[in-house]
Amino acid sequence: MAGSRTIFVAGAGIGGLTVSLALAARGFRVVILEKSERLEEIGAGLQLSPNASRVLVALGLQPRLAGRAVTPEAISLMSVRSGGEVARLQLGEVAARSAGAPYWVVHRADLQAALHAEVNEHHDIELRLGCQFEDVASHAKGLTVVHRSGMTRQQDLALALIGADGIWSAVRHHLFPHVQPQFSGLIAWRGTLDATQLPREYASRGVQLWMGPNAHLVAYPISGARQINIVAMVPGTWNRPGWSAPGDGNELRNTFASPRWPGPARMMVAAVDGWRKFALFTVPDGGQWTQGAIALLGDSAHAMLPFAAQGAGMAIEDAAVLARCLAEVQNEGGPAMAAALQRYARERRPRVARV
Template identity: 70%
Template sequence: MALPRTIVIAGAGIGGLTAALALAACGFRIVVLEKAERLEDVGAGLQLSPNASRVLVELGLTERLKLRAVVPDAVSIMSARAGGELLRMPLGEPAAHRAGVPYWVVHRADLQSALAGAIADHPDIDLKLGATFEDVAPHARGLTVVHRSGTIRRSDLASALIGADGIWSTVRQHLFPEVQPRFSGLIAWRGTLDATQLPKEYTARRVQLWMGSNAHLVAYPIAGGRQLNVVAVLPGTWNRPGWSTPGDPLEVMEAFAAPRWPPTARMMLAAVDSWRKWALFAVPDGCPWSEGQVALLGDAVHAMLPFAAQGAGMAIEDAAVLARHLSIEAAEDAAGVAAALKQYGLIRQARVRKVQRTARQQGRIYHLGGPFALARDLAIRALGPDRMLARQDWIYGWRP
């Protein structure tokens, strides 16, 4: 008995929406379940290096993103110990020419809005807001996926279920309850500011990475260059529900106090009016990717530390690989779907684990102090911009 051509995706984040578009392009009907009543304007900036932007370009999102995204001219690697810039890696047009697609920085809400707009225009995608995934069970013709909207319980018959519902994934909890996110001991303080609040030289179209003893700072333009996204990462403890809470600006300024941090970095931090603290959790390496006709995607299976700027990028890559393997032909029967989902996970595991390890290693390098920081700074200067950029080729050069 042939399976339905419907695939249910739990979660309307970046990975879930990208997967919906990629799978719909393969001929599937897609139902996206999102527990929020509306797509909220939450989160912070994202860096979309060419491995991720390439997927979005191929899905036809260039025009929707051009006015929202910023193409930075460079990445500036800065040292609090040295008091300024160590190295500037060129991006912009040279990098776009090298990769064939742009390097974008964008607010998460703007990317989500662009994806949602494309989904609204697609006749084979049904985005259900206020719909919470509850259960999945085998059916003679695939899977029965149960979800709730308010007091009303509904079900969809599907050939597959994709759990793209984030680090606290209900789908993962259903499949692999033993896999639990772990707190890293680090907290990201996130905020934005209007570019007009700082002198022009502070708000150039570049990504700034400031490295310091036991802390680091990232800043880059978003919203077409009208705002600056600022992320300050510090060690801390977390003993409250959830993973995000308002933060006290005085606490940030104390952590980045002079003379350990130069005036350039402190000026950006002082210009942020409102901070939110995000506890950095990660899903342990080795989480299974699928079981039967159910698979995980993005943060649900590999939430990682953000120090390689690849959290969103890996979810977008997942979506492209998933669509490549879960073709209409593969979805003719339950065994075909299960085999395709297993192959998707096998292909993604090695690359994602390498990115996870890279992110952890880079976080340790960013936070070096004393003579180790001096050695790091000298090594970065010795490498030079071209060799530093070439070290990212294995990430940026990925193609679906």
């Protein structure tokens, strides 16, 4: 399946799967190239505020996420001094009605599985697992996209290429090799707990945010509230790429051992068995996102720190805007396609920079 209306997407992460569904809903055929052999259960929780969940609801994902995504009752800012709540942003069903879409907390693997299942059922989307984007060339007929599966290198014609291949994007490297992810000096540690392991008040259906001396702790329910996702952000120098390096729990427990951290926060950190860690990188603001009929989307364009909990949300918003811009030109190639992608970037850049 390749030809005049076919758009290639590099990466079957949250952004790549969403943009594929959004493009197919606008009448395009889509081929997704994903370098992993399987969409694995790596990663932990993601927060999706209504600006992002609205896009997923419009794409028909809500039934697939029912029973997995949790709508938290509130976001609570917790005092490190007293251990109690100092500020509260009410969420829940009432807030969802007024925003027109829910606030969701969800395991990344559950969201990816829901998007994957939707993609599999779509006749106009082909997902090629174990297939890595390698190269692209522009010419009068559009693009030639080169990809590799094992030892086999192949190429296809495409109307456009979307680089949704994450922070270490090969598509971005091909277009703008001078743009390099920058290490932030922060490391995110994540782990999950069975909700039954915590006293009820700390296993509630809310997001808890603790900001303390030299660290930052976030806890919220995932997997239908059966599990609690815990993330601790701490400064450090360890800066290897990747999403799931094993972490030594003692190192983290020492960070939280200070009596300045209250009992409940220390209890949550102590209760996690298998910590994983990832170094936090960003893609510097100000680089280009498009070149001709090629565009970047999500982390490949604008990987950000997680403090606003908008990394996945911005990739999902990008997907909706990009599909709308391309729908305006449908199967016109060349200059019209390039202009549509520039419109996408012009619309998204100020929004992403503000977030």
